[in-house]
Amino acid sequence: MTISAYIFFSVELGKTSHVVNELRKIPEIIRVAVVTGEYDIIARITTKNLEEKYRISTEIIHMIDGIIDTQTAVIEKEEISG
Amino acid sequence: MPETRSVSKFRRKSTFYLLGLSSGILMSIFVVLDDIISLKHLLDPYILGAFQAVVGFVITVVIILLLHLPVKRKSENERGYNLGYFIDKNFSRFRFPKGKIGLYTLLAGLFSSGTTIIYFILLNRKGSSVIMSFGQFVLIYLLIGEFITDKEKPVMVEIQSIAMIAVGVIIASLTGGSNGVDITGILLVIGPFAIFASFYIYFQKKALTTKDNNGKVFDSINLRLWTLLIMTFAQSIAVIPSLINGGYVDFVDNWEAAMLPTVFSVVITFASIVLYSRALTMGKMSIVRALRSISVVFTFPVVLIAGIWVPELLESGFSDPSSITLKISGSILILIGVIALALSETRIILLAKVKQGVEIVPDELIKMKGVENYSHITGIYDLLINIKIRNIGKTLSLLEKSIDKIEWIQTVTTHPIIKEFI
Numbered sequence: 001m002t003i004s005a006y007i008f009f010s011v012e013l014g015k016t017s018h019v020v021n022e023l024r025k026i027p028e029i030i031r032v033a034v035v036t037g038e039y040d041i042i043a044r045i046t047t048k049n050l051e052e053k054y055r056i057s058t059e060i061i062h063m064i065d066g067i068i069d070t071q072t073a074v075i076e077k078e079e080i081s082g
Numbered sequence: 083m084p085e086t087r088s089v090s091k092f093r094r095k096s097t098f099y100l101l102g103l104s105s106g107i108l109m110s111i112f113v114v115l116d117d118i119i120s121l122k123h124l125l126d127p128y129i130l131g132a133f134q135a136v137v138g139f140v141i142t143v144v145i146i147l148l149l150h151l152p153v154k155r156k157s158e159n160e161r162g163y164n165l166g167y168f169i170d171k172n173f174s175r176f177r178f179p180k181g182k183i184g185l186y187t188l189l190a191g192l193f194s195s196g197t198t199i200i201y202f203i204l205l206n207r208k209g210s211s212v213i214m215s216f217g218q219f220v221l222i223y224l225l226i227g228e229f230i231t232d233k234e235k236p237v238m239v240e241i242q243s244i245a246m247i248a249v250g251v252i253i254a255s256l257t258g259g260s261n262g263v264d265i266t267g268i269l270l271v272i273g274p275f276a277i278f279a280s281f282y283i284y285f286q287k288k289a290l291t292t293k294d295n296n297g298k299v300f301d302s303i304n305l306r307l308w309t310l311l312i313m314t315f316a317q318s319i320a321v322i323p324s325l326i327n328g329g330y331v332d333f334v335d336n337w338e339a340a341m342l343p344t345v346f347s348v349v350i351t352f353a354s355i356v357l358y359s360r361a362l363t364m365g366k367m368s369i370v371r372a373l374r375s376i377s378v379v380f381t382f383p384v385v386l387i388a389g390i391w392v393p394e395l396l397e398s399g400f401s402d403p404s405s406i407t408l409k410i411s412g413s414i415l416i417l418i419g420v421i422a423l424a425l426s427e428t429r430i431i432l433l434a435k436v437k438q439g440v441e442i443v444p445d446e447l448i449k450m451k452g453v454e455n456y457s458h459i460t461g462i463y464d465l466l467i468n469i470k471i472r473n474i475g476k477t478l479s480l481l482e483k484s485i486d487k488i489e490w491i492q493t494v495t496t497h498p499i500i501k502e503f504i
Contacts, residue, residue, distance in 0.1 A: 006459060006466055024503055031504050035431060035497035042431055042497065073459035073466065079444050080455040 002048055005074045007061070009041040015066025016040055022064045028056055039071075101361035102373030108354035109377040110214065114384045114395070115347040117210035120202070121394045123340035126329050127202035132321035133333070133340065135198070135314040138348040142310055145352055146303060150175060169356050172301035179289065179308055183300050186289035190305070191312025193285060196278035198313060199320055200270055207267050208255065209395065210385055214378045215254040215409075216271045218247055218416045221423065223280040228472075232451070237475050239426045246419030248272075254412025256405075302359060306352075372424035378413045428474045431497040432467040432485065440490040450484045452476075465491075474498060 011019050016034060023032050023043055031044040047053040053072075061070065116134070124130040149166030166173035179187040205213050222244050229236055236244070255268050286309070289300055325333065361370045389396040436442060447456055447467065456467040471480055477496065485494055 006457070020501075020503070032502070033429075033431065033497075033499045034501040035499050037497040038433075038495055039497065071461060073461040073463065075457040075459055075466075077458040078455060079448055079457075 002046055003050060003053060003074060004044065004046045004078075005053060005072050007043045007045060007057075008039040008071045008073070009043065009067055010069040011040040012066045012068055019064055019066045023061070026056065026060055028052075098361060099373065101357045102370045103376055105354050105357040105361060105370075106374040106376040107380050108350050108357065109374070110380040110384045112347045112350040112354065113205075113210045113213055113377075113381060114388050115343050115350070116202075117205055117213075117385075117395060118388060118392050119340050119343050119347070120206055122392065123336045123343075124333065125206075126324045126332065127206040128199070128317075128321045128324040129329050129333050130206075130340075131199055131202040132314075132317040133337065134344055134348065135310065135317040137341070137344045138351070139307075139310045139314045141345065141348045142307055142352065145349075146176065146307055149173065149303060166301075166303055169359050170301045170303050172299055173303045174301075176307075177300070177304045179300055179304070181294065183289055183292050183294055186285045186292060187300070187305060187308050188312060190282055190285035190289055191309040192316065193278045193282035194309050195313045195316030195320075197275055197282055199317065200275040200278065204267065204270055204275065207264070207270075210381055214381050215251055215413045215416050216275065217279070218375065218378060218420055219251045219271055219276040220279040220283065221420060222247055223276050224283065225423075227280060227284070232479075234476070234479060237473055239422060239473060243419040243423040243426075246415050246422070250412045250415030250417075250419060252412070253415065254409050256408045256412070302355075306355065372421045375417055375420040375424075378417045378420070379410070382410065382413070426473045428471055428477075429499045429502065430469040430471065430477060431499065432465075432469060432494050433463040433497065434465040434467060434485075434494045435462075435492045436464045436490050437492045442490050446488050446490075452480055452484075463495075 009019065019041060020032055020034060023029050023041070026045075028047050029043050029045050033042045034040065035042055045053065045056065047056060057070070057072065061067070116130070119134075120127065120130050124133060146166070149164060149169065151165050153163045153165060153167070164174070178184075201213065204216060208216075225236070225240060225244060228234075251271060252268060255264055255271065286305065289305055290302060291299060293299055321329075358370065358374060361373070385395050447453055447465075452469045452471045454468045454470050456465055458464065459466050467485075469480065471477065477498070481494065481496070485491060
């Protein structure tokens with residue numbers, strides 16, 4: 001069963017564009033938003049299962065230079081307007 | 083089903099832009115086709131309107147029947163889809179709108195009939211070179227409607243856009259020479275044409291967002307069918323005086339010649355709507371709207387090309403350099419106004435924590451203005467809410483008037499999106 005999650009990123013000063021470009025190379029990441037506030041980037045990821053999500057996080061995302069911290073929020077349920 | 087594709091793929095991005103632009107270009111083509119029919123075959127706007135409505139309804143029924151064709155499933159476990167699902171995910175089969183949805187569909191159909199009748203009158207008076215510009219005037223009324231319902235003052239970009247669109251429509255409707263001002267034409271545009279179109283859009287949206295007794299929403303394909311049926315009835319009634327006053331003889335003589343371009347026009351209209359709907363599923367509505375507004379200026383090259391075979395097209399508005407300059411200037415002004423308005427839209431991600439022991443009422447969030455969707459998430463926060471507002475200045479009022487009033491939400495942090503890749 002596929003799972004979707006949001007990943008919240010805190011990024012080093014001056015590295016936002018680099019992190020965004022690296023995230024956009026990952027096929028499972030379907031949305032990347034650069035935001036202001038508590039986090040610097042919020043990305044949405046969809047994977048086949050949790051194991052694949054773990055692999056992408058540890059082997060690809062955590063290897064990106066400039067990321068200080070990540071927090072993952074798995075989507076349990078989604079409601080769409082109208 | 084969740085998507086699995088990369089945000090980096092050029093193909094997807096280019097497809098999105100291609101869909102939005104193609105939709106606008108097709109709009110220009112069908113308007114010019116309508117103009118050709120009104121000049122060459124069916125000169126009476128009421129007869130042309132009724133003829134197109136009847137042909138349009140029949141063709142739409144055939145197209146919708148084709149949309150029932152099932153699509154082969156990739157695996158046994160996957161649920162079955164039909165072709166229509168790829169245009170609108172809420173479409174499954176022919177549906178009759180009942181209750182409130184039926185009322186909204188009826189009202190959408192009646193206002194659509196009104197605006198279509200005036201569209202053909204304007205097309206007859208002014209030609210296709212400016213009709214697309216006139217269509218943009220409706221944005222002003224939609225904005226004013228929102229200011230009234232939201233009890234909010236417009237911000238600078240909205241005032242600028244309104245001014246640009248209004249002045250653009252007036253300039254585009256002018257023709258060179260001493261008889262340059264067509265007061266009746268302008269009044270028709272800013273009066274019934276735009277007002278009916280605004281109500282049509284309003285009731286169309288209401289019909290598509292209201293849930294029935296089973297909690298299901300109506301789909302845009304069925305809505306198109308039923309509004310077309312109502313339009314066909316209304317246009318058939320509106321055409322009676324024209325038919326009685328000698329129009330019937332003209333119609334009998336010319337309907338066969340008008341059939342082929344009318345069929346093309348109806349099919350292109352449907353294709354334009356399909357491309358527009360597909361583009362909406364791939365990206366921001368504001369960008370799609372901005373891309374589609376290309377039709378305002380794209381009509382000029384289409385008219386010029388079509389004018390090679392139908393020189394009568396160029397007689398209306400292309401007779402002297404001053405008329406051409408006025409039309410192009412007005413259209414460009416409108417285009418800039420529409421794009422400025424569309425691109426000022428802002429998205430915000432809200433992260434919320436909910437109160438313990440208090441019942442969550444999802445409808446309170448979903449019905450809130452600007453909320454596109456929200457997700458129940460694990461981790462520090464309980465909800466991630468995606469919001470779309472006309473501009474960043476509306477954030478405070480959105481929070482004060484809406485989110486802060488929800489009992490079961492404890493805290494909210496706002497994250498305005500400064501750049502997004504989807």
